[in-house]
């Protein structure tokens with residue numbers, strides 16, 4: 578039977594990356610996507626210049642990632658977390674989740690990561706009771722553009738954001754999340770900043786929106 582792109586990406590990780598070395602896993606996936614097949618990982622340009630910087634400066638104890646895909650950004654974030662910090666990542670596609678679990682394990686960051694299979698709309702309201710989350714210090718929105726605004730409002734309603742919580746949203750230019758940008762840039766409850774970059778592994782324009790919840 579035919580393999581899927583995530584399965585071929587995982588094979589490249591097993592072949593090229595060193596077990597227990599998160600940076601080598603990130604490098605193996607970026608090489609696969611540059612040389613073999615494009616895949617919707619945040620990529621090295623947005624990843625190193627924006628995601629890594631925001632994670633490092635936020636120094637978060639509790640992180641939520643919406644949209645795991647193959648675990649590329651999960652590994653990037655987890656490798657930068659302080660000791661005892663936790664990253665919860667939601668993925669609705671079970672095949673992607675199965676690949677991501679193995680990428681995360683190979684990178685050696687599994688003890689920092691809780692991968693939850695299911696819909697963000699279903700699981701965000703359960704974060705406190707199921708995982709003992711109080712609030713998130715950082716949320717990386719990288720799932721479906723039509724869920725960015727809905728899930729942000731849901732996190733507000735569930736009391737999952739506190740003064741200083743950081744929302745970082747991928748793909749606000751391509752594919753774009755116009756309703757999210759309209760809301761977050763005009764809300765008095767957020768201070769937003771756009772970081773211009775390029776769509777992963779291409780020259781197309783993209784960027785991330787960083788928004789700090791003001792409480």
Ligand SMILES: O=c1[nH]cnc2c(O)c(F)c(-c3ccc(F)cc3)cc12
Pocket residue numbers: 617618619644719720721722747748751752776777
């Ligand atoms: O659905 C997505 N979820 C999360 N991240 C994405 C992404 O980074 C993309 F580039 C794209 C993308 C896909 C096809 C294109 F032609 C352009 C961007 C999609 C997603």
Ligand SMILES: [Mg+2]
Pocket residue numbers: 617618619719747748
């Ligand atoms: Mg993305």
